[in-house]
Amino acid sequence: MVPEKQSQNFRQRWLPHPLLTLTLVVVWMLLLNSFTLGGFLLGTVLGVLIPIATSHFWPGRPLLRAYGKMMAFLGIALWDVLVANVMVARLILFRRPESLATRWVAMPLELRSPEAITLLAGTISLTPGTVSSDLSADGRTLLVHCLDAPDAEVAVRDMKSRYEARLMEIFP
Numbered sequence: 476m477v478p479e480k481q482s483q484n485f486r487q488r489w490l491p492h493p494l495l496t497l498t499l500v501v502v503w504m505l506l507l508n509s510f511t512l513g514g515f516l517l518g519t520v521l522g523v524l525i526p527i528a529t530s531h532f533w534p535g536r537p538l539l540r541a542y543g544k545m546m547a548f549l550g551i552a553l554w555d556v557l558v559a560n561v562m563v564a565r566l567i568l569f570r571r572p573e574s575l576a577t578r579w580v581a582m583p584l585e586l587r588s589p590e591a592i593t594l595l596a597g598t599i600s601l602t603p604g605t606v607s608s609d610l611s612a613d614g615r616t617l618l619v620h621c622l623d624a625p626d627a628e629v630a631v632r633d634m635k636s637r638y639e640a641r642l643m644e645i646f647p
Contacts, residue, residue: 489523491530496522540645548641552598555637563603566623576625579608582617582634591646592617598638605634 490496503518504510539545566575586592592614596607599619609618624630 489527492526492533495526498522499525540647544641544645548638548645551637551641552601555602559603559605563622566604570623575623576621578621578624578627578630580619580621580624580627580630582619582631582639584615584617584639585635586639586642586646587614588646589614591642595638595642599634 499522500515500518503521504515507514507518584592584595586595592610596610596617599605599607599617604622606620607617608620610616611618619630619634621627621630
């Protein structure tokens with residue numbers, strides 16, 4: 476067997492998802508809130524074993540076109556969460572409940588990647604004032620509840636341009 480092929484098989488067997496392994500180790504260390512050799516070793520063991528145990532649930536890795544655009548997307552989403560917190564607080568504190576234009580909106584999707592749709596739905600739900608509630612059986616429409624959306628078309632257009640368009644650049 477060619478050494479390159481052997482190292483690839485070794486990596487696929489022991490590190491099926493290296494980014495997940497790294498993430499698990501980092502999260503473990505953050506949860507411990509201190510750095511000890513024993514904690515690091517246990518985090519590393521968990522970071523290796525959990526992806527191995529769950530690898531059959533991950534038939535294929537999502538393909539990303541641009542990691543830089545993914546980081547930019549995460550920055551935008553984080554900013555939107557902060558801004559929406561202030562806006563929702565203002566709505567709750569200074570507006571009468573009956574003046575809010577709460578509504579359900581159906582957002583047609585151009586995304587086809589399950590990972591991209593999941594990221595879109597999660598981003599919408601994490602942004603205060605909106606919650607993604609359901610995905611149609613064909614995966615082409617996302618049902619979103621908006622706390623205050625006077626115009627449903629504007630709300631859909633904003634979500635599509637702010638999040639979906641960026642995700643289409645990231646996921647094939």
